[in-house]
Amino acid sequence: MAKPFSLAFLIAISTLFTVSAESIDFLYNGFNGSNLNLQGATVIKPSGALKLTNRSHNAIGHAFYPTPFPFLNSTSHNKVVSFSTYFVFAIIPLGNNRGGYGFGFSLSPSMGFPGGQGDHYLGVFNSSNDGQESNHIFMVEFDTVNGHNEGKDDDGNHIGININGMRSVASKPASYYVNGTSNMEEVKLQSGEPIQAWIDYDGVNETVKITVSPIHVPKSSRPLMSEQIKLSSVLKEKMYAGFSASTGEKASSHYILGWSFGLNGPAPALNLSQLPIPPPENQTSAGKAKLKKALIATFSSLIFLALAVWVFLALYKRVRHFEVLEDWELDCPHRFRYKDLYIATRGFKDNELIGVGGFGTVYKGVIPTNGVEIAVKKISKNSLQGVREFVAEIESLGRLRHKNLVNLQGWCKNKNDLLLVYDYVPNGSLDSLLYRPKSNNNVVLTWEQRFNIVKGVAAGLLYLHEEWEQVVVHRDIKSSNILIDGDMNSRLGDFGLARLYDHGKNSHTTNVVGTIGYLAPELSRTGKASTGSDVFAYGVLLLEVATGRPPVIYSEDHGHVAALGDWVVECFQRGRILDAVDPKLTRCGYVVEEAVLVLGLGLVCSHPRPESRPGMREVMRYLNGDEAFGIEEALGSVGSRRVDEITSKFLEVFSTGTTSSRASYRHSSSIGQISTSSFEDGR
Numbered sequence: 001m002a003k004p005f006s007l008a009f010l011i012a013i014s015t016l017f018t019v020s021a022e023s024i025d026f027l028y029n030g031f032n033g034s035n036l037n038l039q040g041a042t043v044i045k046p047s048g049a050l051k052l053t054n055r056s057h058n059a060i061g062h063a064f065y066p067t068p069f070p071f072l073n074s075t076s077h078n079k080v081v082s083f084s085t086y087f088v089f090a091i092i093p094l095g096n097n098r099g100g101y102g103f104g105f106s107l108s109p110s111m112g113f114p115g116g117q118g119d120h121y122l123g124v125f126n127s128s129n130d131g132q133e134s135n136h137i138f139m140v141e142f143d144t145v146n147g148h149n150e151g152k153d154d155d156g157n158h159i160g161i162n163i164n165g166m167r168s169v170a171s172k173p174a175s176y177y178v179n180g181t182s183n184m185e186e187v188k189l190q191s192g193e194p195i196q197a198w199i200d201y202d203g204v205n206e207t208v209k210i211t212v213s214p215i216h217v218p219k220s221s222r223p224l225m226s227e228q229i230k231l232s233s234v235l236k237e238k239m240y241a242g243f244s245a246s247t248g249e250k251a252s253s254h255y256i257l258g259w260s261f262g263l264n265g266p267a268p269a270l271n272l273s274q275l276p277i278p279p280p281e282n283q284t285s286a287g288k289a290k291l292k293k294a295l296i297a298t299f300s301s302l303i304f305l306a307l308a309v310w311v312f313l314a315l316y317k318r319v320r321h322f323e324v325l326e327d328w329e330l331d332c333p334h335r336f337r338y339k340d341l342y343i344a345t346r347g348f349k350d351n352e353l354i355g356v357g358g359f360g361t362v363y364k365g366v367i368p369t370n371g372v373e374i375a376v377k378k379i380s381k382n383s384l385q386g387v388r389e390f391v392a393e394i395e396s397l398g399r400l401r402h403k404n405l406v407n408l409q410g411w412c413k414n415k416n417d418l419l420l421v422y423d424y425v426p427n428g429s430l431d432s433l434l435y436r437p438k439s440n441n442n443v444v445l446t447w448e449q450r451f452n453i454v455k456g457v458a459a460g461l462l463y464l465h466e467e468w469e470q471v472v473v474h475r476d477i478k479s480s481n482i483l484i485d486g487d488m489n490s491r492l493g494d495f496g497l498a499r500l501y502d503h504g505k506n507s508h509t510t511n512v513v514g515t516i517g518y519l520a521p522e523l524s525r526t527g528k529a530s531t532g533s534d535v536f537a538y539g540v541l542l543l544e545v546a547t548g549r550p551p552v553i554y555s556e557d558h559g560h561v562a563a564l565g566d567w568v569v570e571c572f573q574r575g576r577i578l579d580a581v582d583p584k585l586t587r588c589g590y591v592v593e594e595a596v597l598v599l600g601l602g603l604v605c606s607h608p609r610p611e612s613r614p615g616m617r618e619v620m621r622y623l624n625g626d627e628a629f630g631i632e633e634a635l636g637s638v639g640s641r642r643v644d645e646i647t648s649k650f651l652e653v654f655s656t657g658t659t660s661s662r663a664s665y666r667h668s669s670s671i672g673q674i675s676t677s678s679f680e681d682g683r
Helices: 007-014 286-298 301-319 327-331 338-344 387-397 430-435 447-467 531-547 564-573 592-605 616-623 631-635 641-655
Strands: 017-019 024-028 037-039 050-053 060-064 083-093 102-108 138-146 154-163 168-173 175-177 184-186 195-202 207-214 225-228 238-246 252-263 353-357 360-366 373-379 408-414 417-423 471-473 482-484 490-492 499-501 513-515 552-555 560-563 666-668 673-675 678-680
Touching: 050 060, 050 238, 083 102, 083 138, 102 252, 154 207, 154 225, 168 225, 175 207, 238 252, 338 360, 338 373, 338 408, 338 417, 387 408, 430 482, 430 531, 447 471, 447 482, 447 490, 447 531, 447 592, 447 616, 471 531, 531 564, 531 592, 531 616, 552 564, 560 564, 564 592, 592 616
Parallel strands: none
Antiparallel strands: 017 024, 024 252, 037 060, 050 252, 060 238, 083 195, 083 252, 102 138, 102 238, 138 154, 154 168, 175 184, 195 207, 207 225, 353 360, 360 373, 373 417, 408 417, 471 499, 482 490, 513 678, 552 560, 552 673, 666 673
16 A cells, blocks of 8 residues: 655655755754754744753753664665764853753764753763663764763863763864964853854764864864764664753753754855844843942932832732742742743633643643743642642653653642643644544544554653653553644653652552553552553553544443453454454555554553563564564463453452442443543542
8 A cells, every 4th residue: 555755754845955866965044944853942933043951950952853864875884974064052051150061963863862861961871871882872062061970070161072972982172273273262162152063074084073163263174173983883774863952950051053964965054144143041130239239329218218118019019919939949940930821821711722631621822932832731729739749740750751752841830720831732632533533624544643653652651661760650541641743643641640660669559540441450459550551551542543442332242331352352253353443444544464463462462461461662662563473372372261351350440449439431322432531549
């Protein structure tokens, strides 16, 4: 079956991206309208400057060109082709303090660095994978703080070439040769002024050359660094180009103002007159202090006293209308003002409402200062934990960064209301696309889109279970918590029930929470959620996506409510597994092998016995085709026992007395489906 061109391909065609037999290049004079993949980074409107991090502490930002480049020579696989990149950046520290920690340009196998730490690691590596050859990362760091693995920090203003880790194979202080002479001038990386940088790799001679200069100084004919680096042992066949920056105890705003890249040819020249300038940032209150001193010196004591009384009364009236800040709120980064969110959502009007859940309502908003679209969730008052415990959870989950997770931008507390701010995901939830497509287009999800969606959810779960610094058990995997972005990629959201614990330890949760139909059978006995119970829910989701049916269905054959997995098993036992595929897909076609794989994996992942379920890394190998999956071998030994076990465990969830909440059911004669309700018994 011929597959349509992907949306990413059409977007790439619309950018300044040219392909020929000899060269590949792109050019950004500012980033308004760019199609970069941003994680924690933002494009400032209307200037078009790309901000990797702001000056908050412990922040990480990534920006990648979304299309990988073929770096290996097609005629000689043991060499890397020549490439060149040219960009202009600016680093602005916090006030008169020393900032940190710089940024890096990198070539990596993927758009993102799961588990990347901040401060000295620049959001790319961490203490576990630093220096490992399996990273396959080439990075040029523009470092403003020395002291990696030295137990102390001091001033740093150097440029380094790094292979697979933070230890530079070569480095030099940031400077440039004046007019091609041997005289050198220092370039202060965190001066706040725009700085030019060129990175050129000669594939024939396997040489990396790096040149920097202030914005008003042309590129020197003599590079700052020229090092023999054999990249063929580092780079893979396809690599992504991008930037990463981080802050820690020290903080700076890191900006990229323009960027060009060339493969098998020079990077196109930037038009410096068209580049944006970093927006002004508040430095200190020194100006106000000087004004106050001038007033004191100018006016008599009587006039000053009258003015002070008037100011006090005016401020007192204004403060009464805004939230009172607690100590913990002043220490947390990414805090939004309630007034800004109120304006962004147009006063939380009903026509901005985009979702209602068990934990609150979700509104669409637009931040007026930069035009960024956001989703704002107002947490219901009766679902709040103790404030400090909930804040600790937000601080942990707020550091999760993965392309298949909904990004938590920040939060706000106004009196007793807690508001969470997320990236806005335009295509809504997966369940709405499966069961309630918009009336104006009535588009059916294609098989290619569905297969890409379940692969994305699997990648996000693998990150949560194994690749982040702690184990994250989501506890509420379901189609309504899978959001679909503009490129039809899946992003797992709603971490209201999630729990974290250290690798190698066991989860201590003992309360049954989640959504009927997705609950693993062992939860009714032990109440202990685990990565295995997440895998069970993911298996149900696989069946749901492939069949187009909800996890709890009304069986026309047997005349009673049944689990979706029971029905799929019966199709398998009759030798008609493809009868389970969503009938709507027969009109647009589907890949039979992939459909059988998804259905088989769904049954194995939702196996009643936890020990029989695979881990998410094994699931990813099956979905990526790295390992063959035999449905007969996986399910043949199960026989009819699986139907009996699923049915008994499923009914046990409803009959058990361990939960105080009740589930409601409603049969729809029009579509023959059962709607289920979420229930929870503590968090």
